[in-house]
Amino acid sequence: MNAVAAAAPVQPSEARVARRETVAALLRSKTFIAGNLIVGFWVFWAIVGAHLTPHDPLAQTSSVLARPFGHYWLGTDSLGRDVLSRVLAGATSIMKIAPLATLLGVAGGTVVGLVTGYFRGFVDDALGRVIDAILALPLIVIAVTAIVSIGASNATLIVVIGAVFTPLVARTVRAAVLAERDLDYVPAARLRGERAPYIMFVEILPNVLGPIIVEGTVRLGYAIFAVAGLTFLGFGIQPPSPDWSLQIAENYALLAGGSYWWTVLFPGLAVASLVIGVNLVADGLTQVVER
Amino acid sequence: MSASAFEPALELVDVDVAYKVRGIDRQVLRGVSLTIERGHSYGLVGESGCGKSTAALAIVQYLPRNGRVRAGEIRIAGRDVVSLTRPELRRLRADDVSMVYQNPGSALNPSIRVGAQVAEVFTVRGVKKAEALELARGALVKVQIADPGSVLERYPHQLSGGMQQRVVIAMALAKDPTLLILDEPTTGLDATVEAEVLDLVAGLQAEFQTAVLFISHNLGVIAKMCEQVGVLYAGRLVEEGSVDRVLHEPRHPYTVGLLRCIPRGGARKDHGRLDTIAGFLPNLGEELPGCVFAPRCTLAKEICHTEEPPLHALGGGHVSRCHFHEEAEQLPRVEAAQLELPAIERNFEPLLRFDDLGKVFRQHGHHVHALVGVSAAIWPGEALGLVGESGSGKTTLARTLLGIVGPTSGAVTLDGKALEGRLGQRSADEIRALQIVFQNPDSALNRRHSVRRILRRALRKLAGVSGAAADRGMIDLMHSVRLAERYVSAKPGQLSGGLKQRLAIARAFAGEPQVVVCDEPTSALDVSVQAAILNLLVELQAERRVAYLFISHDLGVVRYISDRIAVLYLGRLMELGPAEVVFDGPHHPYTEALLSAVPTIDGGGRERIKLAGEIPSAAEPPSGCVFHTRCHRKVGEICELEEPPLVEVEGGHLMSCHIPIEELRVLQAGRREAATA
Numbered sequence: 001m002n003a004v005a006a007a008a009p010v011q012p013s014e015a016r017v018a019r020r021e022t023v024a025a026l027l028r029s030k031t032f033i034a035g036n037l038i039v040g041f042w043v044f045w046a047i048v049g050a051h052l053t054p055h056d057p058l059a060q061t062s063s064v065l066a067r068p069f070g071h072y073w074l075g076t077d078s079l080g081r082d083v084l085s086r087v088l089a090g091a092t093s094i095m096k097i098a099p100l101a102t103l104l105g106v107a108g109g110t111v112v113g114l115v116t117g118y119f120r121g122f123v124d125d126a127l128g129r130v131i132d133a134i135l136a137l138p139l140i141v142i143a144v145t146a147i148v149s150i151g152a153s154n155a156t157l158i159v160v161i162g163a164v165f166t167p168l169v170a171r172t173v174r175a176a177v178l179a180e181r182d183l184d185y186v187p188a189a190r191l192r193g194e195r196a197p198y199i200m201f202v203e204i205l206p207n208v209l210g211p212i213i214v215e216g217t218v219r220l221g222y223a224i225f226a227v228a229g230l231t232f233l234g235f236g237i238q239p240p241s242p243d244w245s246l247q248i249a250e251n252y253a254l255l256a257g258g259s260y261w262w263t264v265l266f267p268g269l270a271v272a273s274l275v276i277g278v279n280l281v282a283d284g285l286t287q288v289v290e291r
Numbered sequence: 292m293s294a295s296a297f298e299p300a301l302e303l304v305d306v307d308v309a310y311k312v313r314g315i316d317r318q319v320l321r322g323v324s325l326t327i328e329r330g331h332s333y334g335l336v337g338e339s340g341c342g343k344s345t346a347a348l349a350i351v352q353y354l355p356r357n358g359r360v361r362a363g364e365i366r367i368a369g370r371d372v373v374s375l376t377r378p379e380l381r382r383l384r385a386d387d388v389s390m391v392y393q394n395p396g397s398a399l400n401p402s403i404r405v406g407a408q409v410a411e412v413f414t415v416r417g418v419k420k421a422e423a424l425e426l427a428r429g430a431l432v433k434v435q436i437a438d439p440g441s442v443l444e445r446y447p448h449q450l451s452g453g454m455q456q457r458v459v460i461a462m463a464l465a466k467d468p469t470l471l472i473l474d475e476p477t478t479g480l481d482a483t484v485e486a487e488v489l490d491l492v493a494g495l496q497a498e499f500q501t502a503v504l505f506i507s508h509n510l511g512v513i514a515k516m517c518e519q520v521g522v523l524y525a526g527r528l529v530e531e532g533s534v535d536r537v538l539h540e541p542r543h544p545y546t547v548g549l550l551r552c553i554p555r556g557g558a559r560k561d562h563g564r565l566d567t568i569a570g571f572l573p574n575l576g577e578e579l580p581g582c583v584f585a586p587r588c589t590l591a592k593e594i595c596h597t598e599e600p601p602l603h604a605l606g607g608g609h610v611s612r613c614h615f616h617e618e619a620e621q622l623p624r625v626e627a628a629q630l631e632l633p634a635i636e637r638n639f640e641p642l643l644r645f646d647d648l649g650k651v652f653r654q655h656g657h658h659v660h661a662l663v664g665v666s667a668a669i670w671p672g673e674a675l676g677l678v679g680e681s682g683s684g685k686t687t688l689a690r691t692l693l694g695i696v697g698p699t700s701g702a703v704t705l706d707g708k709a710l711e712g713r714l715g716q717r718s719a720d721e722i723r724a725l726q727i728v729f730q731n732p733d734s735a736l737n738r739r740h741s742v743r744r745i746l747r748r749a750l751r752k753l754a755g756v757s758g759a760a761a762d763r764g765m766i767d768l769m770h771s772v773r774l775a776e777r778y779v780s781a782k783p784g785q786l787s788g789g790l791k792q793r794l795a796i797a798r799a800f801a802g803e804p805q806v807v808v809c810d811e812p813t814s815a816l817d818v819s820v821q822a823a824i825l826n827l828l829v830e831l832q833a834e835r836r837v838a839y840l841f842i843s844h845d846l847g848v849v850r851y852i853s854d855r856i857a858v859l860y861l862g863r864l865m866e867l868g869p870a871e872v873v874f875d876g877p878h879h880p881y882t883e884a885l886l887s888a889v890p891t892i893d894g895g896g897r898e899r900i901k902l903a904g905e906i907p908s909a910a911e912p913p914s915g916c917v918f919h920t921r922c923h924r925k926v927g928e929i930c931e932l933e934e935p936p937l938v939e940v941e942g943g944h945l946m947s948c949h950i951p952i953e954e955l956r957v958l959q960a961g962r963r964e965a966a967t968a
Contacts, residue, residue, distance in 0.1 A: 018784075184735035187695045188798070190714055192752040193722045206739035 025288045032284025038277025042270075045088045046095035053085035057242040065254075068262045075262040077251055086242040087266050091274070093237045094244065097157050098223040104162025105223075106216045109169020114200040116170065117177025124174075131167035139164050139226060140233075147235045157236055161226050165219050172215045176208040210289045217282035221275050228271050244271045298369030300470045300502030301327040301350065306363035308342070308349050308526075310575070317576020319345045321527045321583070322363070327519070329469070330500040334517035334534065336510060336549075338817040340572050342526040343506045347472050350504070351388050352380055368469045385415050389463035393475040395455035399447035405458055406443030412465045430461040434491055451905055453484035457491065464495055471496070474506045481680040482844060483902050486888035489516060490899070508817065510553065511890035514538055519608075522546050525573050525583040532609030538892055540620070542603075542611040544588045547622045552822035554851035555892060557874065560674075560829045561632055565822035565851070566624055571787060582613065589623050590615055630833040633672030635854060637943075640707050641668035642838050643692070643725075643806050648701035650684075650691050650862075657910040661687040662862045664701070666937075669806060672832065674839040676853030676870065678846060678885065680906055684862035685842045689808045692840070693725050705805070723753045726799040730811035732791035736783040736798075742769075743779045745798055753802025764801070771834075772797040772827060789820035793827065800831060808840045813848060825852060846889050850874055855943075858882050861909055861917045864937055868944035877955040879946050880924040916949065924958065926950060 026032050050057050055072075061080035068075035074083040116124040134142070146160045180186070181204065189199045230236035231245035239246055244267035251263035308320035320342050327333045335343050348354050350365055352372050365372050367387055375383060392398050400408060409427035414420060424443070431439035434457040447455055456476060463471055473492065477485035493516060496503055505516050513520055514534055521531040522545060530543035541547045551566035558565070570587035573579060582588070585595040592615070600614045613619055650662040662684050669675050677685050691698045694714035703710045705724055711717050729735035736745060746765040751757050756764050769776060772793040783791050792812060799807050809828065813821035829852065831837060843849045849856065849870075856873040858866040858881060866879040873882060884900040902921045907913055913920045919930040929949050937945050940952040948955070 184729040184731065185737045187690075187693075188727070188729065188735050188795075189737075190695065191693060191722060191726060192749055193719055194752065203737055203740075207737070 022288055026284060029284040029287060031280045031287070035277045035280025035282075035284060038273055039281060042091045042095060042274050042277070046091040049092045050085070050089045053082075053088050055082035055085040057081060057085040057089040058240060065260055065263075074266050077247070077263045078254065078260075081242075083247075083262055083266050086247060087244065087270050090242045090244045090247065090267060090270060093154070093241050094224060094227050094231075094271075094274075097154055097161075097237070098220060098227050101158045101161035101227070102165065102216060102220045102223045104158060105165025105219055106169050106212065108162060108166035109171075109215075110173050110205070110212055112166060112170035113173025114177055114204065117174040118181055118196065118200050118204065127170075131170060134164070134167045140229060143226065143230055144233070144235055147230070152235050152238060154237065157227060157230065161223055164226075165223070169212075169215055169219060172211055173208060176211045177204055180204050180207050214282065214286050214289055217278065217285055221278040221282060224271070224275050224278065244268070298366070299326045300329045300331075300368060301325075301333075301504065302364070302366040303346075303350070304364040304366075306346075306349065306365060307361040308345055308354065308358060309361050310345075310355070311357040311359075312575065315576070316361070318361075319358070319526050319575065320349065321525070323523075323526070323528050324363075325521055325528065325531065327470070327502045327504060329502050330496075331519065332496060332503040332505060332517045334505045334507065334513035334520040335523055336507060336513055336520060337523035338508060338549075338572065338819065340575075341523045343508075343523055344474055345526075346523070347390065347474050347504065347506055350470075350472065351384060351390060386466060387469045388472065389466065389468040389470075390472045390474065391456070391459050391463050391476045393478050395452060395459045396447065398459050399455060401447055403446075404443070405445055405447060405450070408447075409443070409458065409462050409465065412462050416466065426465070430465040431458070433464070433495065434458070434461040436461075451484075452480055453488060453905070456480065456488055460488070460492065460495070464499060464501065467499055468501060470504065471501045472504045472506070475508070476505075477512065478507070478509070482846070482885060482888040483680060484905075485512075486890070486899055487901070489890065492516065509890070510538065510550065510818075510892045514892045515890040522549070525579070527583045527612065529584060529613070530609075530611045532605070533607065536607060536609045540609075542605055542609065542616040542619045543584075543613045544590050544619050544622045545584045547619050549818060550892070551622075551624070552818045553892070554822075554825070554847045557871075558847075558851050559870070560825075560852055564630070564826050564829065567823040567826065568819040584613075590618055590621075630830060632829075632833050633836045635670050635673045637670050639670070642671045642673075643703070643705050644668035645692060645703045646701055648688070648691060648703070649699045650687055650696065651699045654910070659910045660862055660912060661909060662691065662698075663912075665859070665862070665864050666701075667857055667864065667867055669838045669840060671805070671838055672836040673855065674832065674841050674853045676849040676856040677840060677842045677859060678844070678849055678856060679859035680885075681844070682861075682906055682909065683859040684909075685859055686810060687862070688859070689727065689810050689840060689842060692806075693727055693808060694722075723802040724805040725808070726753075726802070726804040726806075727808040727810060728792070728796050728799050728812045731815050732783070732788065732795045733815075735795050736791060738783050741780050741782050742774070742786075742794060745783075745794065746801065749798045749801035753804075768797040768801060771800070771831065787820075788816050789823060792816060792820075792824055796824075796827065796831070800835070800837075803835070804837060806838045806840065808842070810842045811844065814843065814845065821848070828852065846874075846886060858885070861907065861912055863917055864945075864947065865918065866944075866946045867937075868946075872941075872944050876959045877952055878959070879948050880922050880950070880955075881918050883959060884921075884923065916947070924950060924955075 059081065061076065063076055064080040065078055066072050066076040072082050072084065074087065076082055112127060116127045142164055143160050147156055150156050185203060186199060189203050227236055228245040231243055232249045237243045237246060247267040248264050254260040255264055303323055303325050305322045305324055306320055307318060307322060309316040309318045323346060325333065335346060337343055349360055360373050367383065372383060406424060406427055409430055410423035413423035413426045418426065428439045428443060431442055436442050436457055442450065450458065477488050480488060489512065505513065507513050517534050520534045520537045521528050522537065522543065524545045530537060530541065530546050537546060538550065541550060548566065548568040552568065554565055568587055573586065581596040581598055582600050585591040588595065594614055600612050602610045602612050603616050604610050646666045648662055648665045652659045652661055665688060667675065677688065679685050690696045692703055694712065694717055697712035705721060710721055714722065743765065746768055747761045750761045750764045754764060766776060774790060774793045774797060778786065783794065786794065813824050816824060825848065832839065841849060841852050853870045855868060856870050857864060858879060860881050865881050866873060874886065884902050887900045900923050904921055907920055915931045915933050916935050919925050922930065926949055935947045935949045937947040940946045946952065
């Protein structure tokens with residue numbers, strides 16, 4: 001079999017070898033694998049949701065605030081709902097909103113980054129100032145203002161987070177585009193009479209996908225964070241969803257007494273594990289892509 | 292170590308080096324043995340990928356992590372470096388060996404002042420700081436830096452490339468090393484700067500009695516700098532001997548082939564085609580039971596493929612690793628049909644003309660005059676060569692003609708029709724007519740696009756064909772640049788440098804262009820590949836009567852391909868004329884200096900003209916004749932005050948100089964006689 005490969009006209013294509021090496025490096029990266037296991041776990045629960053949980057996450061029972069490790073593994077909350085079922089089912093909303101918001105932000109940021117990086121000059125200067133202005137404000141302030149004026153809904157949440165991420169992603173994409181546009185294949189395309197959109201999206205875009213993917217994964221971590229934060233403040237996902245931040249918001253008053261910690265700790269751990277998982281994936285990707 | 296003074300500076304005995312790639316050891320050096328006596332200079336030549344740099348790295352034990360010396364001994368001044376411990380190795384590198392690499396910009400730390408960096412060479416050897424700075428100043432004086440005080444205070448990026456390389460050489464020689472390794476030290480430099488750096492190294496070597504290992508792909512440089520030369524091919528030393536013997540009576544087919552690839556001795560395209568070496572370098576670590584060169588050798592017989600040839604001693608230290616070394620010089624030439632080159636009719640309107648072209652860039656508030664009143668014309672089927680140092684405006688001129696950047700003043704006309712300055716305003720036909728082959732195909736080809744996509748898109752946009760017609764066009768194009776059909780779905784990364792450049796040429800020719808700008812199309816390639824690409828360009832010209840604007844810093848290449856030559860200096864045309872006239876003289880003093888700076892394999896000949904100082908900044912060009920600050924033939928005040936006009940001094944030969952042509956003829960003839968005498 002080796003002999004056949006050696007005799008093949010084109011040697012085992014270098015691009016394919018490179019791709020295989022990238023995949024192999026990713027599979028060797030413990031960070032990447034661990035992150036994927038965590039994220040995969042939550043993706044699974046986000047999809048199956050309430051169908052596989054031991055109890056109905058919304059069903060109220062008479063055993064209010066039961067301690068964990070008894071009949072209910074992680075105890076029950078003040079309405080007698082099973083915390084374990086609620087934690088598992090709580091992945092659904094956030095796992096829908098955060099990725100969609102990230103996708104929107106990456107798509108918007110890629111377009112803006114390509115345009116500013118390719119045209120430079122006035123467009124770049126003008127958009128650069130706008131981006132700086134947006135970056136000067138904390139995300140929560142912009143988001144809260146927007147949501148208050150438009151009204152809270154999942155769609156609003158996606159659009160607002162996506163819009164806030166756009167300039168952040170644009171900055172990364174622009175930097176990558178600046179390096180690419182100095183390469184001679186860009187004037188070569190112009191010398192064929194290609195128009196700017198073709199050059200940006202067909203010639204340059206495939207060459208800057210690496211940084212875009214890495215940036216997207218990093219952004220996903222922040223998006224989860226943002227959704228969780230806004231929901232906790234009451235501007236995000238609305239009840240009766242068993243969302244993690246909602247659970248924390250509903251129950252954190254109970255913490256004051258020092259007891260009933262399970263109603264807050266387990267949903268909190270769930271958010272933390274998902275963010276850590278996504279960041280591990282991002283780290284693994286960064287190490288391999290930027291090596 | 293008392294005996295070490297009598298030991299050779301460097302001794303390699305049967306050194307095998309392997310790189311571990313994907314779990315398998317791949318041999319890069321195969322039993323290399325060589326000796327450099329103290330105070331001697333040894334040149335190592337070969338094409339890229341032959342193991343030259345690996346040899347240098349192995350000597351200082353600086354191989355990448357996946358590389359190791361598998362067998363053999365490496366001795367510097369009698370000490371076996373392979374068995375040294377880390378601290379011993381540190382001492383060795385601090386005291387006995389120095390290395391100078393190709394790119395001085397990356398050899399210097401950009402955030403540390405030059406003075407501190409040079410002084411460090413002394414402080415690591417235990418000299419006090421203040422004293423070290425004094426010694427650093429002395430070291431810079433030795434490399435002929437006129438103003439060491441101010442250079443010490445500057446950061447590396449504030450120095451020119453030539454100056455940076457001097458600083459690196461100063462650091463390398465500061466410790467008076469036993470062995471100095473120079474790895475392509477002048478490859479990125481202009482011919483004039485290269486000549487200065489080489490003179491400097493030669494002078495210092497004689498003064499310090501340092502042994503030098505000089506690695507270069509440029510045989511001219513080796514001929515100038517070395518006494519001994521070794522030819523490396525696929526990790527094996529195939530021939531070794533004195534420079535004179537090896538370069539003039541080569542006894543290995545590879546050396547013979549290499550020497551024939553180079554356009555030299557005034558070779559021109561109408562004299563015949565260049566020889567090439569067929570085939571490719573074997574893959575990294577490929578098992579080669581016989582002679583390493585056999586697969587590409589036209590003399591190879593049965594035995595060459597099965598039996599490793601021994602080293603044949605040919606007397607006088609000349610050795611060759613070839614079974615048939617006596618026949619090597621009879622290596623059959625790769626004869627191709629002689630080409631019918633298009634006759635150039637200059638009585639008609641030129642194909643492309645540019646009048647009084649000017650380009651001003653704004654840089655940090657300064658106006659940089661990159662082009663000033665450049666006028667010339669190109670006729671159909673003609674090749675106009677463009678030469679000059681870097682920063683002389685060659686590339687700006689090319690890009691202005693193409694419309695990639697718009698001119699500040701002046702006009703470009705194609706076939707009698709005025710062209711818009713900017714590409715966006717030119718018609719599709721005008722865009723099609725003017726194409727370019729860039730210097731670096733890695734940068735010019737989109738690495739994510741396949742050969743098929745690149746060529747089909749070019750055909751669609753430039754020739755207006757698509758569908759099955761585009762497929763046929765693509766195959767035709769690939770045939771005409773001799774790119775095998777099996778590469779259609781390959782991406783540029785899977786092609787060798789030469790194949791990539793063929794693809795770039797195919798793309799430029801997709802729409803039957805009338806003028807193709809070739810911007811240093813072969814400078815990133817090895818000489819054997821360069822020869823093949825030059826042959827291809829000449830063939831395409833013969834077939835299609837296309838005109839070339841050929842930019843190159845390699846004067847041998849320019850002379851080979853060009854019918855006329857234009858010489859640029861600081862964005863101004865200094866001289867323009869038929870190739871023979873510009874090369875043979877009488878020529879402009881700048882052209883004269885440029886030509887004298889090029890090291891030739893045949894050696895001797897011209898004595899080098901030393902140009903004073905560096906090329907002035909285009910932001911503040913000198914008054915009068917811009918060349919007067921460096922001119923060796925400056926006549927007096929008139930040069931400083933009055934800019935000489937570009938006038939026709941004899942038939943078709945234009946020059947911008949205050950010295951009358953007849954006087955130049957006498958002056959330069961005197962030089963040539965002195966040189967031959």
